[in-house]
Amino acid sequence: MGMKKLVKKVLRAFRFYVLFIWVVFYFCFLACSSYGIEGEVSFGKDSYLKSVAEGFSRIFRNSKVLGAKETEIDGLYAIFLLGKGDEVKVVYFYPKKGLLFLGEIWTINGTSLTGEQILEFERELKSF
Numbered sequence: 001m002g003m004k005k006l007v008k009k010v011l012r013a014f015r016f017y018v019l020f021i022w023v024v025f026y027f028c029f030l031a032c033s034s035y036g037i038e039g040e041v042s043f044g045k046d047s048y049l050k051s052v053a054e055g056f057s058r059i060f061r062n063s064k065v066l067g068a069k070e071t072e073i074d075g076l077y078a079i080f081l082l083g084k085g086d087e088v089k090v091v092y093f094y095p096k097k098g099l100l101f102l103g104e105i106w107t108i109n110g111t112s113l114t115g116e117q118i119l120e121f122e123r124e125l126k127s128f
Contacts (some may be wrong), residue, residue, distance in 0.1 A: 065081060067121065
């Protein structure tokens with residue numbers, strides 16, 4: 001009789017640990033899938049830019065994302081946000097690693113690429 005109780009306890013513990021491990025993996029999967037890092041495979045430039053903007057929106061939920069554009073740096077994207085009033089702001093996002101860069105990108109000639117990107121994006125918004 002003692003052996004049957006021991007076997008039942010072992011089986012109950014085994015089921016508990018299997019269920020626990022399954023739940024942990026499930027939540028890890030959900031966390032990774034909602035993180036927003038997109039794969040490199042895309043069906044077109046516009047769809048990939050849209051997925052980058054959506055990935056950024058999933059990470060930074062309080063942000064009002066207007067769009068995304070490629071930058072001069074491979075893999076780095078300019079994310080256009082709606083600031084206070086109707087001001088357009090830019091942050092830079094590296095989706096492969098989930099990195100966020102704040103500030104401006106300048107050329108060695110003293111030209112603000114960030115300022116140019118904002119002006120170009122505002123022109124595109126007004127043309128619609």
